[in-house]
Amino acid sequence: MSDPDHPEPASPPPTPEESLALAERAGIHRLMLPTPFLVGRVNCWLIEDEPLTLIDTGPNSGKALDELERALAEHGHTIEDLGLIVITHQHMDHLGLLEILARRSGAQIAALHLLAPYLKRFSASASADDEFAQGVMQRHGVPDEIRSALSSVATAFRAFGSSGDVTRPLRDGEEIALRDRALRVLHRPGHSPSDTLLWDQDRQILLAGDHLLDHISSNPLVSRPLSTAQHDRRPHALLDYISSLRATRELPAEIVLSGHGDPVVDHVALIDQRLRNHERRAEKILGMMGEDSHTAYELALQMWGNVAVTQAYLTLSEMLGHLDLLAENGQVRELDRDELVRFEATG
Numbered sequence: 001m002s003d004p005d006h007p008e009p010a011s012p013p014p015t016p017e018e019s020l021a022l023a024e025r026a027g028i029h030r031l032m033l034p035t036p037f038l039v040g041r042v043n044c045w046l047i048e049d050e051p052l053t054l055i056d057t058g059p060n061s062g063k064a065l066d067e068l069e070r071a072l073a074e075h076g077h078t079i080e081d082l083g084l085i086v087i088t089h090q091h092m093d094h095l096g097l098l099e100i101l102a103r104r105s106g107a108q109i110a111a112l113h114l115l116a117p118y119l120k121r122f123s124a125s126a127s128a129d130d131e132f133a134q135g136v137m138q139r140h141g142v143p144d145e146i147r148s149a150l151s152s153v154a155t156a157f158r159a160f161g162s163s164g165d166v167t168r169p170l171r172d173g174e175e176i177a178l179r180d181r182a183l184r185v186l187h188r189p190g191h192s193p194s195d196t197l198l199w200d201q202d203r204q205i206l207l208a209g210d211h212l213l214d215h216i217s218s219n220p221l222v223s224r225p226l227s228t229a230q231h232d233r234r235p236h237a238l239l240d241y242i243s244s245l246r247a248t249r250e251l252p253a254e255i256v257l258s259g260h261g262d263p264v265v266d267h268v269a270l271i272d273q274r275l276r277n278h279e280r281r282a283e284k285i286l287g288m289m290g291e292d293s294h295t296a297y298e299l300a301l302q303m304w305g306n307v308a309v310t311q312a313y314l315t316l317s318e319m320l321g322h323l324d325l326l327a328e329n330g331q332v333r334e335l336d337r338d339e340l341v342r343f344e345a346t347g
Contacts, residue, residue, distance in 0.1 A: 016214070016262035019255040026203050027180070028257065031071040033058035035093040036160060039216075042093045043259050044068070045207055046075060050179035051083020051107070055198065055207055056259065059160040060096030068097065079104045084168075086176070087111040088209030089192040090118055090125075090223075092157065094259060098164035110176065112187060113169035114226040115194040122163040130154045132224035133313055136234065139341050140320065141295030146312050170196060183207070188248060190241025191218040193226045197248070204254040206267070212248065215261040217274060222317045238321025239328060242278065245271050282322040286331055286345060293335060293344040296320050 014022065020030060027048035032041045036059065045055040058064040072078060082105040087095050098119070102109055111119060118125040130151060137147050170176070172187035176198070186197040191210050198207040210218050220237035249271045256264035264270055288302055300308035300319040308315040323343050326332035335342045 013265040014255065016265060019257075019263035019265055022255060023205065023257060023263070026200075026205060028205065028207075029071075029075055030257070031058075031068060033064045033067050033071075034061070035059050035064070036061070036157070037093055039093070039260055041260070043257070043261070045257055046072070046077070047178070047181075048075070049181060052077060052081050053084040053086065053178065054082050054101070054107075055086050056088055056094040056209070057085065057097035057101055059093045060100070060162045061160060065097055065100065081105070082107040084108045084110060084176075084178075086170075086196075086198065087115065087119070087164075088196050088198075088207070088259065089194045090115055091192060091210070092126075092161040094209065095119065095122075095164070096160045096162055099162035102164055108167045109164050110168035110170055111166045112185075112194045112196045113166075113171055115196075116166035116169050118194070118226060119164045119166055122161050123158065126154075126158045126161060129224050133222075136222055136320075137297075137313065137316060139339065140316060141297035141340060142312050142316060143297075146309060150312055186247075188244035190220045190237060190244045192221065193223050193235070195244070199251060199253075204252055206248075206251060206253040206256045208248075208256050208258050208264070210259040211244065212256055212264055212267060212270065213258050213260050214264045214270070217277070219314055219317065220321050221314070222320055234320075236321070236324045237317060238278065239324050241321075242275065242325075245275065278322065278325065282325045282329075285319070285322050286326055289332070289343070289345045291345070293342040295340065295342055296323060299323075299343070 029046040031044040031046055033044060035042050042058055044058055047053040058068055069079060079101055085101055085107045134147055134151060170185045172185060174185050176183040181200055183198040183200055186199055188195045188197050188211050195209055195211050197211055220241040222235055222237050225235055249268055253267050256267045258264060285299060296316055296319045300315045304315050323332055327334060331346055332343050333346055
């Protein structure tokens with residue numbers, strides 16, 4: 001009999017290797033595909049069920065397609081066996097092979113309902129994203145030559161994406177019923193507006209896309225809204241992301257299967273750490289501001305130096321997110337002067 005005054009210590013969380021083994025026993029296989037991006041390989045997840053289900057596709061490249069076919073063959077399958085493909089969010093490393101896989105397999109394509117128009121006309125959607133990003137950078141002080149260089153890179157990378165017809169639009173809270181499991185759809189915007197998680201409550205397994213990554217922080221990018229009703233203000237991606245993280249924290253997940261890297265084995269501890277990191281970064285930015293007003297780009301340069309040049313939109317999004325956090329707390333105000341946005345401390 002246990003002693004209530006001396007409870008037994010909690011069991012340690014499983015290791016990443018144990019988590020992958022647990023996923024394998026649940027019929028979920030990790031397929032790691034190459035990408036041309038700094039993040040490295042992307043995790044696609046194959047669920048052995050009826051229908052045979054693939055979560056994300058990898059980028060549109062011959063190398064990724066070859067490795068996907070080999071990975072499927074290792075589990076006794078071909079592309080033609082796929083019956084359902086689920087897209088977790090709108091980034092190219094997760095959806096690039098969609099058109100090829102859909103054509104060859106005839107599989108149903110499932111994605112957040114707000115993402116369906118985006119996927120149907122991917123090239124036009126990506127072009128609109130780039131135009132939106134250019135406007136954000138211009139309003140927040142990024143120089144013309146940097147914006148021009150980023151535009152060229154974005155246009156070149158667009159070939160790694162593809163279009164697709166969503167035949168199974170998903171809404172937050174609904175379930176995808178497979179033969180042996182039900183996956184609850186959870187819309188958790190922040191890293192992107194379309195972040196979609198799949199929650200297997202019976203097995204306490206969360207398929208999280210890029211919402212929560214073990215080895216790096218998921219960047220809440222300032223993205224063009226998917227809904228026209230949201231176009232009246234600049235998106236507050238970090239605030240959305242923090243709200244989404246807090247919701248995910250409440251799930252009794254045993255393991256989290258992410259879009260990159262190893263599984264997350266203690267999502268509560270990791271989320272708490274990430275939330276603390278955002279608070280500390282916001283405090284550091286506030287300390288940098290002094291009595292002057294600044295553009296977000298000026299603050300990004302001060303914080304990250306040359307990285308704010310080579311990864312201008314990533315660092316600008318990061319800076320804007322923390323300025324939004326400070327503004328929500330009443331510590332910073334936003335000033336719109338001559339089509340250039342500046343920020344100043346209120347204290």
